[in-house]
Amino acid sequence: MFTLGQASATDLAEIKARGEIRHLGINYANFVTGAGDGFDVELVQGFARYIGVAYKLVPTDFYNVIRDLLGKDVVRQGDQVNLQGDFPVKGDIIATGFTVLPWRAKVLDYSAPTFPSQVLLVARADSADRPIQGSGTLAGDIAQTRAILGRKSLLVMERTCLDPANYGLKGKGIDLRAYTKSTNLNEMVPALLKGDAEFTLLDVPDVILDLQKWSGQIKVIGPISEEQQLAAAFPKTSPELRRAFDAYLVGIKADGRYDKLVDKYYPGIRRYFPAFFGGSG
Numbered sequence: 001m002f003t004l005g006q007a008s009a010t011d012l013a014e015i016k017a018r019g020e021i022r023h024l025g026i027n028y029a030n031f032v033t034g035a036g037d038g039f040d041v042e043l044v045q046g047f048a049r050y051i052g053v054a055y056k057l058v059p060t061d062f063y064n065v066i067r068d069l070l071g072k073d074v075v076r077q078g079d080q081v082n083l084q085g086d087f088p089v090k091g092d093i094i095a096t097g098f099t100v101l102p103w104r105a106k107v108l109d110y111s112a113p114t115f116p117s118q119v120l121l122v123a124r125a126d127s128a129d130r131p132i133q134g135s136g137t138l139a140g141d142i143a144q145t146r147a148i149l150g151r152k153s154l155l156v157m158e159r160t161c162l163d164p165a166n167y168g169l170k171g172k173g174i175d176l177r178a179y180t181k182s183t184n185l186n187e188m189v190p191a192l193l194k195g196d197a198e199f200t201l202l203d204v205p206d207v208i209l210d211l212q213k214w215s216g217q218i219k220v221i222g223p224i225s226e227e228q229q230l231a232a233a234f235p236k237t238s239p240e241l242r243r244a245f246d247a248y249l250v251g252i253k254a255d256g257r258y259d260k261l262v263d264k265y266y267p268g269i270r271r272y273f274p275a276f277f278g279g280s281g
Contacts, residue, residue: 010092012051012240020054021047024068024091026061028185029206030265031097039265040095043114044232046257047093050248058091061183062160066107069094070235074107076159081106092241094233097205099161109236112246113229115262116273117203119167121145121221122210124193132222145222155179155188155197162188162201167224189214203228204272227273 015021023044025032032038041057048055058068066074068090072083081103099117100110123129132144153175156164162185164170177197179188189210192200201224202210210218234242252258262269262277270277 010089010235010241011238012244015053015092015241016051018053020056021051021093022056022058022091024058024060024065024094024096026065026096027059028097029203029209031095031205032057032059039115039261040097040232042261044093044095046252047245047248050251051244060090062157062185063183065094065096065098066104069233070107072107076103079103083107092234092238093245097203097230098233099203100229100231101161101166104233107236108233109239109242111232111234111242112249113231113276114249115205115230116269116276117161117205117228117230118223118272119161119201119203119225119228120207121149121199121224122189122192122202122207122218123199123221125217125219127198127219129198129221131220138223138226142223142225145224148221149174149199151175152199153177153197155192155200157183157185157188160185161203161228164201169224189218193217205266205269208266208269208272227276 021044023041025038025040027034030038031040033041045055060068067087070083071087071089073085073087075082075084094108095114097115097117100113129148132141132148135141135144151173154164154169155177156162157179158165164174164176170176175197179191179196181187185206188200188202191197193214199221207220232245234245249258
């Protein structure tokens with residue numbers, strides 16, 4: 001059980017008194033575009049209006065986003081997660097295509113799911129490896145995909161949703177190549193195309209955009225993970241803020257505002273996750 005101390009606690013009442021909510025966002029896959037909009041930008045802007053405060057976007061990256069929320073650095077060793085150090089708290093909410101992962105849940109509270117995802121294995125279009133044929137089950141498809149990966153080279157980014165440790169890919173003989181030139185996941189496909197590795201990992205929202213941007217240059221081999229959920233994240237000291245966000249999310253799903261955001265930023269994604277989106281195509 002982690003406690004951060006009352007000094008870092010900023011719950012709903014404090015944010016209302018301040019008159020502003022600080023949204024920690026990372027430029028990634030149309031969740032935060034870097035141009036002042038994005039799925040999660042508009043989502044949190046609507047939440048700011050819902051609780052009656054001003055909105056502020058605070059840019060960050062995947063390596064520092066939890067530190068910027070909690071004022072503590074996250075040190076992960078296997079299944080153990082520790083919080084260390086003292087740093088400035090820069091934001092009140094993370095909403096940036098943020099995957100719900102067990103190790104993150106040890107130090108953060110998640111909202112209800114805001115979006116679905118899944119991690120896929122991607123190769124250059126000229127790769128001799130072909131997409132899997134499909135087994136009829138997701139578990140079988142994952143096994144087929146991993147068999148194709150074998151001991152070949154895989155471009156990954158640690159401490160993100162593409163960390164190989166999240167999917168049991170470490171210690172399997174795979175030639176893991178960590179991308180360290182930046183913390184920008186948007187650079188994974190360009191690095192793959194340059195030949196930094198034979199494969200890379202991408203999640204579905206990113207794949208949908210990259211298949212358009214790099215048309216004819218990349219292909220999806222198959223799934224590496226089960227279906228995942230993305231959500232907003234809050235300090236464990238902000239339960240009222242999280243509950244208010246969940247209430248807001250229920251409201252915008254009921255009145256159609258949520259569907260409009262999905263269609264605006266991710267047209268076509270419904271066919272990948274019919275159960276999440278209520279079977280609409």
